[in-house]
Amino acid sequence: MARKRMEEPAHENHERWLITYADLITLLLIYFIVMYSMSKLDMDKFKNFTESLTSVLRGTAYIFENSGPSILEGLSGKNVKGTNTDVGGATKNKQMTEEELINDIQKQILGLIKEHGIEGKVLVIQEERGLSILLKDVLFDTGSAKLTPQAKEVVHEIAKILEKVPNNNIRIEGHTDNVPIHNKYFYSNWELSTARATSVLQEILRVSKVRPERFSVVGYGEYRPIASNKTPEGRALNRRVTIVILRTVYSKAEPVR
Numbered sequence: 001m002a003r004k005r006m007e008e009p010a011h012e013n014h015e016r017w018l019i020t021y022a023d024l025i026t027l028l029l030i031y032f033i034v035m036y037s038m039s040k041l042d043m044d045k046f047k048n049f050t051e052s053l054t055s056v057l058r059g060t061a062y063i064f065e066n067s068g069p070s071i072l073e074g075l076s077g078k079n080v081k082g083t084n085t086d087v088g089g090a091t092k093n094k095q096m097t098e099e100e101l102i103n104d105i106q107k108q109i110l111g112l113i114k115e116h117g118i119e120g121k122v123l124v125i126q127e128e129r130g131l132s133i134l135l136k137d138v139l140f141d142t143g144s145a146k147l148t149p150q151a152k153e154v155v156h157e158i159a160k161i162l163e164k165v166p167n168n169n170i171r172i173e174g175h176t177d178n179v180p181i182h183n184k185y186f187y188s189n190w191e192l193s194t195a196r197a198t199s200v201l202q203e204i205l206r207v208s209k210v211r212p213e214r215f216s217v218v219g220y221g222e223y224r225p226i227a228s229n230k231t232p233e234g235r236a237l238n239r240r241v242t243i244v245i246l247r248t249v250y251s252k253a254e255p256v257r
Helices: 018-038 043-056 071-074 098-116 149-162 187-205 230-236
Strands: 085-087 090-092 122-126 130-136 170-175 213-219 239-245
Touching: 098 122, 098 130, 098 149, 130 149, 149 187, 149 239, 170 187, 187 213, 187 239
Parallel strands: 170 213
Antiparallel strands: 085 090, 122 130, 130 239, 170 239
16 A cells, blocks of 8 residues: 655745735835825914914913914014013013913003002903903992093003003993982983993093004993992992903904904
């Protein structure tokens, strides 16, 4: 009987590593293609995206290069992108954020309040929408929209600061308490609140070069209280005019001018 021939072992493939190597090279090629495409992004669109995202997070890293003049240019010098910017008399060798500049305006207003000894008559509050300068109604005569002489001095100083903010919209808001009013000048609290806000606006325009198209005037009457109307102290707080320097993102929401 013939002896069966032993089956020869299958030939071992010594080139299997080429498959893994080819996969690795393919992945690297894809990686570099993606990185290259990312480097060619439209930077304007990317900046607009980051600006919108930042505004949602209260504008803590604003860079306004494509939105025209803004609060940055008014308080930090002519060019936001440059160094050695002068803010409030201090030199800073870094790019300023809107948050820092709003803080600087607040410091200037607080200095103004201290200088005129009106700590209990003017308040400065940072809000999400911007910086609010609250003028209590002690700067007006009772039931009147006429600014007192002291009120005019304060408004004049505020106007000087507003001149340094060349493009942000500014809203002037009038408020009253809930005590009804009906005299020969004003039929309701709506009219009184609007008239007081308008008086502040007219005084700012009279003594400064701030462009009128930047302003809006709102009369809220008694319907935006910040304290209880059940006490004299609360009613005194509710009788107020507020000058609001809107953050740039809120300025963009205003009607186009």
